[in-house]
Every structure is written in C-alpha cells, then in structure tokens.
Amino acid sequence: MSESLVHYxxxxxxxxxxxxxxxxxxxxxxxxxxxxxxxxxxxxxGPNRVGPAGFFQWIADVVKLVFKEDVxxxxxxxxxxxxxxxxxxxxxxVVLGLVPWGPEVTLFGxxxxxxxxxxxxxxxxxxxxxxxxxxxxxxxxxxxSNSKYPLLGGLRxxxxxxxxxxxxxxxxxAAVLMAxxxxxxxIIEAQKEAGIWFVFPGLVAFFLYFVSGVAETxxxxxxxxxxxxxxxxxxxxxxSGFRWAIFFMxxxxxxxxxxxxxxxxxxxxxxxxxxxxxWLSFLDVIxxxxxxxxxVFLFLLVYIWxxxxxxxxxxxxxxxxxxxxxxxxxxxxxxxxALAALWGAAGLKVLGAVLVLLVAGGLVAAWRRPARASVTTxxxxxxxxxxx
Amino acid sequence: xxxxLFFFWLFSAVVVVGAVGVxxxxxxxxxxxxxLLSFLGxxxxxxxxxxxxxxxxxxxxxxxxxxxxxxxxxxxxxVKRQRTERYLHRQAVPALGFGFLFLVVVGGVVVNEAxxxxxxxxxxxxxxxxxxxxxxxxVLGNTQAVGWxxxxxxxxxxxxxxxxxxxxxIGAVVLGKRTMERFx
Numbered sequence: 001m002s003e004s005l006v007h008y009x010x011x012x013x014x015x016x017x018x019x020x021x022x023x024x025x026x027x028x029x030x031x032x033x034x035x036x037x038x039x040x041x042x043x044x045x046g047p048n049r050v051g052p053a054g055f056f057q058w059i060a061d062v063v064k065l066v067f068k069e070d071v072x073x074x075x076x077x078x079x080x081x082x083x084x085x086x087x088x089x090x091x092x093x094v095v096l097g098l099v100p101w102g103p104e105v106t107l108f109g110x111x112x113x114x115x116x117x118x119x120x121x122x123x124x125x126x127x128x129x130x131x132x133x134x135x136x137x138x139x140x141x142x143x144x145s146n147s148k149y150p151l152l153g154g155l156r157x158x159x160x161x162x163x164x165x166x167x168x169x170x171x172x173x174a175a176v177l178m179a180x181x182x183x184x185x186x187i188i189e190a191q192k193e194a195g196i197w198f199v200f201p202g203l204v205a206f207f208l209y210f211v212s213g214v215a216e217t218x219x220x221x222x223x224x225x226x227x228x229x230x231x232x233x234x235x236x237x238x239x240s241g242f243r244w245a246i247f248f249m250x251x252x253x254x255x256x257x258x259x260x261x262x263x264x265x266x267x268x269x270x271x272x273x274x275x276x277x278x279w280l281s282f283l284d285v286i287x288x289x290x291x292x293x294x295x296v297f298l299f300l301l302v303y304i305w306x307x308x309x310x311x312x313x314x315x316x317x318x319x320x321x322x323x324x325x326x327x328x329x330x331x332x333x334x335x336x337x338a339l340a341a342l343w344g345a346a347g348l349k350v351l352g353a354v355l356v357l358l359v360a361g362g363l364v365a366a367w368r369r370p371a372r373a374s375v376t377t378x379x380x381x382x383x384x385x386x387x388x
Numbered sequence: 389x390x391x392x393l394f395f396f397w398l399f400s401a402v403v404v405v406g407a408v409g410v411x412x413x414x415x416x417x418x419x420x421x422x423x424l425l426s427f428l429g430x431x432x433x434x435x436x437x438x439x440x441x442x443x444x445x446x447x448x449x450x451x452x453x454x455x456x457x458x459x460x461x462x463x464x465x466x467v468k469r470q471r472t473e474r475y476l477h478r479q480a481v482p483a484l485g486f487g488f489l490f491l492v493v494v495g496g497v498v499v500n501e502a503x504x505x506x507x508x509x510x511x512x513x514x515x516x517x518x519x520x521x522x523x524x525x526x527v528l529g530n531t532q533a534v535g536w537x538x539x540x541x542x543x544x545x546x547x548x549x550x551x552x553x554x555x556x557x558i559g560a561v562v563l564g565k566r567t568m569e570r571f572x
Binding site for chain 2: 080120121122125126128129130132133135136139140143151154155158159161162165182
C-alpha cells in the first residue's frame with residue numbers, strides 16, 4: 001500500500017470509525033453507570049441482574065432496541081422523520097472528532113496525532129458551527145412526527161439551544177482570548193506555556209460554559225424538552241426501536257463532547273496537572289490520552305450527580321436565567337479576561353489567584369453562617385398544618 | 389478529473405439543487421430545508437477556497453442561527469397549503485422577464501472573466517493563500533487576516549454597521565411588542 005493512501009485514506013477512516021464506535025459504546029456504558037449511580041444516590045439498587053453488578057444490562061438494552069419494532073406514525077412526514085435522528089447524531093460525533101485526544105502517537109508503524117480530524121486553525125469555530133446543526137434534528141423530529149407533544153418539545157428545545165448558545169459562545173471567546181488561538185491543539189499548548197490551566201483565570205467562563213453545556217444537552221435541571229410530566233417524551237415521543245436509541249446515543253455523545261471541550265479549553269486537555277513542575281514528572285507514567293479521558297469522565301460523573309440533585313427549572317425561569325443572568329455575567333467576564341490577557345501570563349495568574357481566593361472566601365463564609373432551618377422544622381415552628 | 393475539481397462540481401451541484409428546491413417545493417418547511425442545504429453547500433465551497441473562517445461563520449450564523457429561527461416561525465404559523473391553490477400568481481410573466489435579464493448580466497460577466505483568464509497561466513497554489521500578506525506584515529491564516537482588516541483598517545465602518553444592526557434590532561422589538569399588546 002502506498003504511503004499517501006495510508007496517510008490520507010486509511011488512517012482518517014480508522015479514526016472516524018473509532019470515534020463512532022467510541023460514542024456508541026461509551027453511551028451504553030454510561031447508561032449503566034448512570035442507572036447504578038442514580039440508584040446509589042436515591043438509596044435503591046438500580047439494575048443488578050444481568051452480569052456482574054448488572055454491567056451487561058446495557059448490552060441487553062441494545063439488543064432489545066435493535067429488535068424492537070420501528071413504528072412510524074401514519075401521518076408523519078416520512079423522509080424528515082427518518083432524517084431527524086441522523087441530524088442529531090452526526091454533529092455529536094463530528095464534534096468529538098474535532099477535539100484532540102492526545103499528542104502524536106505511533107501505532108503499527110504509523111505516526112499520527114490522536115485526533116480524528118486534522119488540527120484546523122479554526123477548529124473551535126467549526127465545533128460551534130457543527131454543534132449548532134444538531135438543533136435541526138430536534139426541531140425536525142418534533143415537527144415531522146405530526147403530533148402535539150413532540151412539536152412542543154421541539155420548539156422548547158430550539159428556544160433553549162439558541163438562548164444558551166450565546167453565553168456559551170462568550171465563555172469560549174474568553175478561553176480563546178487567554179490562548180490567542182482558535183486551534184484546539186494550540187489552546188492546550190498555550191496552557192502549558194502559561195503554566196496554569198485556564199480554569200483558574202477562566203473560572204467564571206468555565207462555570208458559564210458548563211451550565212450552558214448542561215442546558216444544551218437537555219440534561220437535568222434543564223431537561224424541559226423531555227419533561228415527562230408535561231410532554232411525555234418530548235421531541236422523541238413518536239420514535240421507537242433503534243431510531244429512538246440513536247437519539248439516546250446523541251444525548252450521551254453531546255455530553256461527552258461538552259466534557260471534552262471543557263477539558264480542552266479549561267483543564268489542559270491531555271496535559272497532566274502542573275505540566276511544568278519537574279518533580280511531578282512521575283505523573284507522566286499515565287499516557288496523555290488517559291489524562292484526557294479521565295478528565296472527561298469526571299465531567300460525565302458531574303452530569304449524573306446533577307441529575308440526582310437538582311429539580312427541573314420552569315421554562316420562563318430557564319429563559320430568564322439564560323438571558324438575564326448568564327449573558328450579562330459572560331459579557332462582564334469577557335471584559336475582565338481581556339484585560340488580564342492583555343497583561344500576559346502574569347495577568348492570567350493574578351486573575352486566577354483573585355478568583356480562587358474569592359470562591360474560597362465565599363465557601364468559608366457560607367460554611368460559618370448558621371445553617372437555615374429545614375423546611376419541615378420551619379413549618380413546625382410556624383404551626384403550618386400539612387394536609388394529608 | 390482531479391479531486392479538487394470533482395468536489396467543486398459536487399458542492400456547486402448541491403448549492404444549485406438547494407436553490408431550485410427552495411422555489412419549487414410547496415411545503416414551506418421543505419423550502420427552508422433546501423435553503424439550509426444550499427447554505428451548507430456554499431460553506432463547502434468557502435472551505436475549498438481556503439476561507440475556513442468564512443465557512444465556519446456561514447454555518448454558524450446562517451445555518452445555525454437564521455435558518456433555525458425561520459423554521460421556528462414556519463412551524464408556529466403552521467401553513468397548510470391546499471394542493472389546488474394556485475402556485476404562481478400574476479407575477480409569473482414579470483418574474484420570468486427579470487430572471488432572464490439577471491441571467492444575461494451574470495452570464496455576461498462570467499463569460500467575460502473566463503475569456504480574460506483563458507490566456508493566462510493557472511492561478512497560484514491555493515495553499516499559498518493561507519498566508520496572507522497585509523501591508524508590511526505576513527499574517528498566518530485567514531482568521532487573523534479578517535481580524536486585522538475588520539478591527540484595524542476598517543474599524544469605523546465596522547462599528548457604524550454594528551450600531552445600525554443594534555438600531556434595527558431595537559426597532560424590531562418595539563414593533564413586535566406593539567402588535568403583541570394589541571392582541572392582548
């Protein structure tokens with residue numbers, strides 16, 4: 001086989017295939033982790049019958065979904081109904097392909113960056129662009145089902161995605177200002193050069209990014225498009241079988257992407273902690289890819305933790321949070337970060353130190369304040385009668 | 389056929405099919421989707437012309453923003469067209485006339501340019517365009533190039549344009565709000 005054929009056809013093909021397989025498998029395993037984890041957090045057991053600790057439950061679920069009948073509503077728009085899941089799944093995978101998973105590796109005699117697509121100089125913009133296509137999958141799935149609940153779910157979701165795209169974009173701009181580049185690899189290199197992860201000077205930006213990310217992936221507490229109590233299953237109510245599974249995989253794929261982008265922009269990507277501190281070099285025992293995967297995994301755990309912790313927002317609260325709270329904060333933060341970035345690496349370090357001190361101070365203040373009495377004790381004190 | 393040329397024709401075909409679909413389809417949602425297809429085809433052509441930034445912004449703004457709002461509006465209005473409804477009204481004849489005129493003008497320019505280029509040597513390697521020379525500096529990549537042009541060379545026109553957009557946005561909000569109050 002000629003050199004260029006390997007380099008331009010075989011290697012990209014294998015990488016693309018690996019990305020798809022990775023998303024599909026990770027989605028499956030994540031459902032198991034999520035169900036077991038939620039079980040723990042809600043003091044119940046979760047799936048524990050199939051395989052050790054119920055691990056093979058996700059494989060059983062996949063088998064079930066593949067063989068389930070694929071029902072298409074008789075008055076649905078057939079072509080668009082088919083297109084919906086694909087339009088959501090494809091961007092989810094492509095975005096993950098644009099994130100670097102590690103530096104160059106040599107496998108089977110081929111040296112290549114651990115990166116499904118090339119390191120483009122506008123990678124970050126492209127990620128934003130591609131992920132903004134995903135909303136079509138949701139809108140069209142909701143509309144083509146020719147049914148009320150999916151339509152309402154689709155509309156809600158579109159409004160939510162567009163609203164949270166704005167603070168998310170500004171949070172990303174803050175990271176770009178600190179790095180001075182739109183290339184994902186260069187952003188990681190910049191964090192190595194600056195000597196700190198951008199999460200410290202970009203504490204506010206990271207917070208904004210992650211909150212918007214949770215909103216964009218339709219996860220609790222922002223999972224209004226699929227609020228069971230109001231909209232049955234939301235935009236995918238009329239989907240069944242494997243095409244429903246594709247929606248499910250896209251949600252997990254998007255969660256992984258959000259985690260991967262947050263890791264790259266704010267947590268140094270594949271870098272180990274304190275990449276410039278020499279005496280910590282024993283940490284290099286763990287290959288860069290596993291540092292990256294571990295950080296992304298932590299984000300996924302936080303997602304699951306959120307789901308067990310927060311109640312769902314009301315739709316107007318969701319919009320108010322996005323436009324009236326996150327957007328002004330993101331603009332103010334952009335100004336602050338731009339000033340620090342103008343000053344150079346020293347400015348970033350000072351800003352990071354100030355922000356960390358502020359957060360630490362806030363935590364201490366919250367801890368020292370006497371805890372508010374719980375709702376039940378207050379009700380007892382005010383002699384509120386609870387009707388059975 | 390060399391691969392670059394093949395993809396150029398492929399993306400151009402996508403753009404044209406999308407554009408034709410917009411006017412031919414009877415269901416507004418289908419028209420909107422063909423418009424989206426056309427936008428994406430144009431973005432691919434931008435990538436081929438080494439204008440990655442413009443391509444990304446094209447997808448982000450037109451495909452990701454404007455078209456989503458279009459779809460949103462169409463779905464809320466929920467137009468159900470009758471199949472028997474007349475498709476072209478009295479505009480058909482003048483539309484054909486003006487369309488032909490437009491074709492003649494654009495076609496004339498294209499043919500003229502092609503004649504002028506025919507005798508000359510082929511254009512420089514497109515990879516060289518990735519490095520743009522602006523004034524005395526050499527800038528890497530077209531993100532920086534666009535940035536310098538917008539925020540240094542043409543800062544004042546840029547700011548004035550953004551002020552116009554802001555005014556238009558506020559105006560739209562005011563107009564929209566008034567009709568809302570009338571409905572209540």
